[in-house]
Each structure stands twice: as C-alpha cells, then as structure tokens.
Amino acid sequence: MFRAPMSEDQDELLRLYGQMQRIRRVEEECARAYAQGKIGGFLHLYIGQESVGVGAIAALRPDDYVIGTYRDHGLAMAKGMPARAVLAELFGKATGCSQGLGGSMHLFDAEHHMLGGYGIVGGHIPLAAGVAYASKYQGNGRVTLCFFGEGSVTIGSFHEALSLAALWKLPIVFICENNEYSMGTPLARSLSLEDVSQKALGYAMARDRFFARDVLEVKARIGEAVTRAREESEPTLVEVRTYRFRGHSMSDPGKYRTPEEIEAQKKLDPLQKARDALVAVLGEEKLAALDAEIEAETADAVKHAEEAPEPSPDILEPTTYVGEFAR
C-alpha cells in the first residue's frame, strides 16, 4: 500500500499522540492503584483533557514555566517529568518528584520548570503571575503557562492576577480548561456568562476561545498567545473547551451528568482522533508498536513506584525550612 511521506505536522502529531497516550495510560494505572489502596488522598484525573496540556506545552521552549492546579499529572508529564517520578510520588515514595511529600496534587520538577500543582482553587494564579513578573524583571524571555479550570473563574485571586498581569504587561498565558463542570456544578449555574474568555475584556487583555479536539490546533492557538507573551510581553486569557471522562476526583459519584452525555463526549476523544489520523497515514502496525512501547514504560513506572522506598521522617524538617528549623 502506498503511503505519503510524513509531513512535519504528522511527525509532531505522532510525538504529541505519544505524550497523550503516555499520560492516559499512567492515569488509568493511577485509577487502578487508587482502587487497590496504593494511592491515598485525592486523585483528580486528566483523562479526556490531555490534548489541552500536551498541545499547549508543545508550544513552549524548554525553559518556559508551567503552573497548574491539582489536576496536574498530565501537565507535569507533558513538561518532561518522567512517569516513574509521577507514579512514585502518587505512591508516596521517596523517589517521587517531591519525595512523597506532595502527592498527586503537588507535582513539582525544578529541572523541567514545572512549578507545581496547587490545591487551593485559584490560589496559584497570582503566584503564576509572579513567575512571569520575575521573567520580565530578569529579562530572560521566558513565558509562563498558568492552567486552571473554569471553577477558578469565580474566585477573587483569578481576577486580581489577571488585573495585575494586564496592568504590568506580564509574559503569561492564562489557560482556562473549561471542562463544563466545577466539581459537580455545570457552568450555567456557576457563571453569569457562557463565554469565559469574555472575562479578559474587563482587563483589556487579549483573549481566545476554542475546542481542544485537535492537539495540533491547541498547539497553534496557544502558540499565538505564547508569541504575544514572548515578543510583546502581553498576557492572554485562553478558554479551551474540553471534557473530563472521569469524575472530578475518585470520590465523585458523577450523578450530575448522564452516561449518554459522557459516551457522546468519548466519541470526540482528541486522543482517539489523533490516533485515527495517524493510523490512516502510518498504518495500525506502527501505532500498535508505539502503544506497546508506552505500555512497557507504564508497567515499568508502576513497578518502580511499588518497589521504591518510603521517605524517612528525617526529611520533614529540612523540607520545611532552608537551614535550621525555626521552632
């Protein structure tokens, strides 16, 4: 069978598909480990939303910064955090990215400029503006991507951060991942408008709005905002419409939406769409080989997390203060 040569776009699509698939497989294993009691606390899965983080982060330079919410596994992996470090952290192990002290909601990776997942809704948005403030102050040309859900748009810190970022022309892109539900409450019952990007208007900030159905489109559209940040030092609010296939967290009974709604959304899965497009060009065999490779990586990461040692209580004080403990 004749196959057209790979275009640059197809090459990139293959790379991004690989990232999305890695994230999904790791998170499916997270759900399994959670059910087995190997992961504790809260667990917020990104399944269904991978194209947002993967597409957006693909538009960055390696030294750019990413900050997110507690739904942060996909962002951390897209920014370069190895699956082993993610899973070990969720298992609470010493080899986790935060030595088992942070857990699912707080994935940090200094080397890859992943500045963390944060657990207080909206609380990280001013902090992200501060990272962008520092980039401008230092003149290092770095751009900050700040991710949050549409549930953050109702809290004050979102507004203060946007107001200051616009006032001081900070090199930042605010990415609102609108997955239609803030926990169990649909958008229509939490916001007085349907178009979240309109919030930018009050701050005289550039804005954009689109569906995250095509990971390459996400990359291109976020890329425009990244360029605006890097070249003009202007912030942008981007609303990306997406959908999570799982509950808000593992304890979510999900009674606020119908199985039919979820099934209809799954038919639009950007991950599957990317795979189908690649299969059409490369053939099933090539994709199956990649999937198998990811399967092996994921299994290795799970095994690593299971076997890694527990952190020692000795790390508690030195990770609270730099230098001597202030008691």
Add this chain to the structure above:
Amino acid sequence: MSREIRYREALREAIAEEMERDPRVFIMGEEVGRYQGAYKVTEGLFDRFGDKRVVDAPIAENGFAGIGVGAAMVGLRPIIEFMTWNFSAVAFDQILSNAAKVRQMSGGQFSCPIVFRGPNGSARQVGSQHSQSMEGFYAHVPGLKVVAPAFPRDAKGLLKAAIRDDNPVCFFESETLYSMKGEVPDPSEGDLLVEIGKANVCHEGSDVTIVSWSRITHVALEAAKLLAAEGISAEIVDLRSLRPLDEETILESVRKTHRAVVAHEGWPYGSVGAEVVDRIQRLGFDDLDAPVLRVTGMDVPMPYNARLEQHCLPQPAAIVSACKKVLYLE
C-alpha cells in the same frame, strides 16, 4: 559611631542597603513609590531605585502577595509591604498555602525567600478592623519565620537579615514606633545584621522576668521604672523573634529571677504569649517560684473610643500588678 535615627529611617536604611547590595531585591506594595510610603518607610526609594524596583501595587493584597511568592520561587527576593498587617488577611492564603508550603510540597526543590512587612497592632483609635495584632496567626505556621523588633537598631538589623534569609519572613512593625528614635550604628561601620531567633535582655534585673516584644517592650520598660521605685528589680527579655523563639535567653533569665510575666498586645487565646508560657513551665518548671502570668490585650475587638481603647491595651500598671502577683506581693 552611633547616631540617633527613627525606627522608620532604620527600616528604610535596611531596605536601601539591601537593594544596593543585591539586584534581586525589590519592594512592592500600596503607595510605596510615588506617594513615598503610607507611613514614609520607603520615602526617597522610588527616586533612588526607580519603578522597576520600587513598585506601586493597586489594592490587591492577595494578588501582589502571590506575585511576590511566585517571583521568589524563581530567583527574586521580594519585599512585600502591607499598608497594615490587618490587610494581610485577604492575602492569608498566599502566605499560608503557598509561601509556607512550597518548599515542602516540592520536596525541597523550591524555596521562597520573601519578606512580608508592615505595621501591626493598635494605632490610636483606628477601630477594630485596623488594630489587630496579627503576629500570632503567622507564628502558628511552620515554614514561616516571624520577627517583631521594638528598637530602631533591631529593626534595621533584623530587616536586613530577613531580606537575606532563604525562608519567608513575616516582619511586624508598629505605627506607634515609626517615629521613635534610637541608637543605630553608622553604615560606615559595616553591615548591621541581627540574627533572627535571638532575644535580647534590654533591661537587666533580678526579681522578675518580663517577656515582651514590639511596642509592649516599651510599656514593659515603663513598668520596670515603676517597679524600681518600689524596690523591685525587673528584667525584660525583648524577644525580637517570635519564630524561632529564643528559649535559652528566656530560661536563663527565669533561672535568675524564678518568676515570669509575659506581656503582649494581641488577644490572649492561643497567642504567642501562650506559647512562651508553655515553654517556660515545661522547660523551666523547677526554677519557677510562681505560676507564669500574662498581660495581654483584652479579649474583644478593639473599640474606637479613646478611653476604652486604652482600657483594652496592656498598660504599665497592669504589668506592675502582674509582677507583684508573681512575687506574692499582691
């Protein structure tokens, strides 16, 4: 060579010297720049350092406190001024959930070298929302350091140390102290640094120990004069740092006097004073000849009425009375 300067001038010198020394240091807050500071602490700094490093922020404490935390994580050394610590309540999440946690949440990968500073406590008839002593809220939080100097020399030396510290430091001043003068070494004598975590015996005595900080140290000094007139020798331990707390200096004094009174302006329930009392009774029990007493602000929101306000604040007479009680003279 020492000279007499005001508390606010001492703070200003500390900020200017550290900004001169380290280009990563900047100050941000409401009216800190063109207005020259709501309480004139930053007077002249805008003209000297420009708008990149002396940054006027709009009224958005949560926003600009968060900006400081983020900037500190990636290599800057922000000083965030709260016009008063009362307003830090709307930025509490940034300090509690971000500044104090980021090192731990990241497994030690990131730290947050930031100073939050501003006036604290009562300021003559400004009512309940503007008169609160906020230091107890912050001293409660692991991950933060908390200092509250009483004298210009300590204000300067501690602020310089706070700016150089790799941890978040909450720095508590007082509107009623800003104009107070005191001896401060001339900058030509070199860097004046006061180590965070060291108390100072600012008045020596042998009969009773008074532990205090910030403005109330001056009230304690008044009380010590009144006690001296009655033949009672009081020693005053000015804490300067509330976290870390200098147990050794407190206990050394108690081992000498065997009696202690803790005096502070904030509310009594669960305060830094309560923490000090716990440590004295727990670590110095065998040296005590009487239960440790506290003199605190009254357990009510601060009233506006001038007489009622003074009624709510610790007065020299109340400290005198508490000292006599622990001496079983009252």
